[in-house]
Amino acid sequence: MIKLIAIDMDGTLLDSKKQVPEENIKALRQAADQDVKIVICTGRPKSGVVPIFEQLGLETKEEYAILDNGCTIYKANDWSLLAYESLSSGDIDCLAESAETYPEISVTYFDSDHYYILGEEVPDLVSYDAGLVFTTPTPTTLEHLKNSSVPIFQGMFMGDASALDRFQAEQEERLSQVFSTVRSQSCIYEAMPKGTTKASALAKLTEKLGLESKEIMAIGDAANDIEMLQFAGISVAMGNAGEAVKAICNHVTTSHDEAGVARAIEQLVLKK
Template sequence: MIKLIAVDMDGTLLNSARELPAENILALQRAAQAGVKIVLCTGRPKSGVQPYFNKLELTEEEYVIMNNGCSVYNTKEWDLIDYSALSYRELEILEQAVLDCPDVCLTLTGERTYYALGKKVPELVQADAELVFTTARAASLDQVRSDSEIIFQAMYMAEKAQLDRFQKIRETELGQLFSAVRSQNDIFEAMPKGVTKGKALQALSNQLGFNAGEVMAIGDAANDLEMLKFAGVSVAMANASQQVKEHSRYLTVSNDEAGVARAIDKYVFS
């Protein structure tokens, strides 16, 4: 019996227009009313999650795993109940890795601020910030440090060809020190070592008293792999990468066909 549903957002819960389909809302409400815990599990920061969560109109306390597992919030008071942070020394290492790649911007996700390291915010970075309903702030690493803000994760951002080159050069080095993943064509992410959506989901499930067999996870991208491997019922979207499909037990329809609702109907209630 499924007691917890972990759902990725972009490419999964949201359609290609980044809208929340009514079918998905109704399916999650139905599951919550049946006593199933709903956990949004996303790379997004809080600013990019709350507006969508509010549309779900769930009445019980639920949980959200954000920043690819770096932060966990409850939804009653939106308290930060668990987190992993990058140290200042780690931020220095991340900055050093990109100094000879001027076309790649290192961004940092703080508890309150979306930072772009440098003197100005590239258009691509600002466009990404707008998708999560915030504004990126240009800053030096010293300015970030003086703000004394929790920094959950880092993202290297550039056009695909430029980021491909950066990843080829730096992935091995960064992978030894951080949890690194290419989540989108224009985003290569770095979290504290060992931090993933899967680790955060496992910890939260244990806290709530659920085992892996009672957890269903739904996702589409590389940063969903660890949570899909953990869950007893793993579901890949039809629009998922081939790697995600190979590591999932089941397949649903695409995010433009309300694949989350179809998966809930089939694997929770059937």
């Protein structure tokens, strides 16, 4: 019996216009009314999740959110931070040093309330991405980040696809020895504290809730969902997912533009 649904956001819960289809909202509410836990699992920071979660109408339920690609676990009814993994001062330095000879690559960092960019200028790509998560980038220095009194959860390299291809090819072997890394989008390469993924956070949360992996259904579409999908007893790939994601899943639903989340919940949870 499914007792918890772990759901990615971009490319999964959200359609190609970054909206939540009404069918998805209806299905999630019906599942929650049957005491199934709803857990948003995304690479987005808190600023990019709170407005979307409010649309789901689940604020009276005890739901959770795994954000920053597994670095943070929040209780979604009051957005209290339950657990987190953070970058050390050395990690922050290491990420910056990796991009020193790549002027076309931007280095960004996240805490619970800020989308930081290293340097004085904010490229259009960074501004656009920050806008998608309902915030604005804050230019910063290494000294500020390393001396911050609040934890820095993860770092992110941004650039056009060809520039990021070269950066990844030349730096991934070194970075993956120190961090958990993932190319989540063609223009985004992410670095989290070593061992941190959506799956590692989901494992912590399910243990807290007294659940087993066989009672978990996960739905996703991208590379940063793979560990989460492998952890869950029932894994569902979106119709718009890549073949590598579909290959590891038990089920394939329709695309994010066809309310694939609702279709999966109806079939596997609500048994319609």
